[in-house]
Amino acid sequence: MKLTLTYALFVVVAGALSLIVVYLAMRFVPYYPLADVNPQAAAIATRPDILRALAKASGIALLFLALVGLGAGxxxxGRVLRPLQDITRAARRAAHGSLDHRIGLTGPRDEFTELSDTFDDMLGRLQRSFDAQQRFAANASHELRxxxxxSRTMLDVAVADPDGQDYRQLVSRLxxxxxxxxxxxxALLRLSALEHTPPTMEHLDLADTARAAVEAVREEAGARIITLSADIRPAPVTGNGVLLRQLTLNLLHNAVRHNLPTGGxxxxxTGPDPARPGRALLTVTNTGPRLDNTVDRLTEPFLRGSGRLAEQDSTRRGHGLGLAIVASxxxxxxxxxxLTANPGxxxxxxxxxxxxxxxxxGTDGNQASV
Incomplete structure (x- = not known):
């Protein structure tokens, strides 16, 4: 209604200005009183008569323009606001919890199509986020349960047969x-803290952090007969030393525990990022099972390389939170x-x-391997 009244008002004002210009121009048309010269010319319209007729016609014309302006406006x-109505309906559906629909506005690129595409992208991100939260809640419940x-099963067995229990082993397993x-x-508390508390930053060399992390996992890699190699070059960064050490350790532990059974x-x-000057690059590569279909979701909490289920071997078992903490x-x-899945x-x-x-x-570094 506001747009309609605006359009109609514009038409009426434009028409009124045009008629005012014509009316003023008519006032300066030369006037010759013919009746003074020729009494028979008295029937000819005079300038005042023309101006009165013009004013009357102008009023009718302005009324017509107002009606036309309202109808056309x-x-x-309605045509201009139709895309906005589609966006409003989509927003109303989203407000009631439906995120699987998209506007898909077609036509020339303008403000409405840009708004539509932005809204569709927002709906897609919200849907992925809500789906991830639902999976997180379900997986967290499973992992914590x-x-x-x-523990309850072991205690029930012990209560049912108290004399046949090896209590030393039972206590150890509990x-x-x-x-x-x-x-x-x-791990969940650390993950939550990372999402809400900004860390303290300092200038440090990522090479020192990486070197210490390699030494921390060297024994575990050797026990699994995994060849560990490190090309560590200076990589000054701005970051939190504790968190960057946790990041590097998580990546290495993940690479060791999700490797080949033996011989991986x-x-x-570490070093400067060749694609982005002024940044440092940390790269961890391992062998293991193919991950083509799951690599995009590996940073979700409780998702492991083989799915949500943990490894049967307790020494290879993780919580499924390593890469989630890395992402945070x-x-x-x-x-x-x-994250890129290797072809092999x-x-x-x-x-x-x-x-x-x-x-x-710099470019000088040291090479370590086992």
Whole structure:
């Protein structure tokens, strides 16, 4: 209605201005009183008569323009606002919880199509986020319930047959199961803290962090007969030392535990990012099973390379939170995380971190392998 009244008012004002110009122009038309010269010319219209007739005709014309402006304005406003009505209906459906629909506005590129595409993109991101949250809630419930269910089963068996129990072994298994529940809870708390508390940043060399992380996983890699190689070059970054160490350890542990049963390889490199000057690049590559269909979701909590289910071997079992914590640390550092499935199996993880201002990343490094 506002647009209609605006259009109609514009038409009426434009018409009124045109008629006023004509009326004023008519006032300056030369006037010759013919009746003074020729009495028979008295029947000829004089200028005052013409001006009165023009004023009357102008009033009728303005009324006609107002009616035309209202009718045409209503049609034009309805046509202009039709895409906005589609967007409003989609927003109303989204407000009631339906996120699987898209506007898909077609036509020339204008403000409405840009708004439509932006809204569709927002709906897609919201749907993916809500789906991920639902999976997280279901998986977290499963992960937290499993140790409790296992503990209760062992206690029920002990109550049913108290004389036939090896209580030393029972206590050890209960302690291990309880510790697993504590580890999951601690990991969830760390994940939550990373999402809400900005870390303290400092200038440091990612090479030192990577070198310490390699030494921390060297024994586990050797026990699994995994060849570990490291090409560590200076990589000054701006970040939190504790979190970057956690990030590197998580990547290495993930690469070791989701590798081939024996005879696999694992490599780590640090140095300047060749594609983005002024940034440092941490790359971890390992062999392992093919991950073509799951690589895009590996950073979701409780998702493991083989799916949500944990490994039967407790020494290879994780909580499914390693890469989720890595992704949170990356976001906290305003860095970029890229996961790429290797053609022959395994995963390549690249983390591009902001470099330290004023530092010149060198090219000399050291090579370590087992």
């Amino acid at each position: 209503w049609l034009i406003a 499993t140790p409790l269910a296992v 302690r291990e199961t309880n510790q697993r529940g504590i580890d999951i809870t601690d 390889t694992l490599s780590l490199t 640390i990356v976001r906290a550092h305003h860095a970029d995380l890229t 199996g395994g995963l390549t993880v690249r983390t591009s971190l902001p470099g330290a201002p004023g530092d010149d990343t």
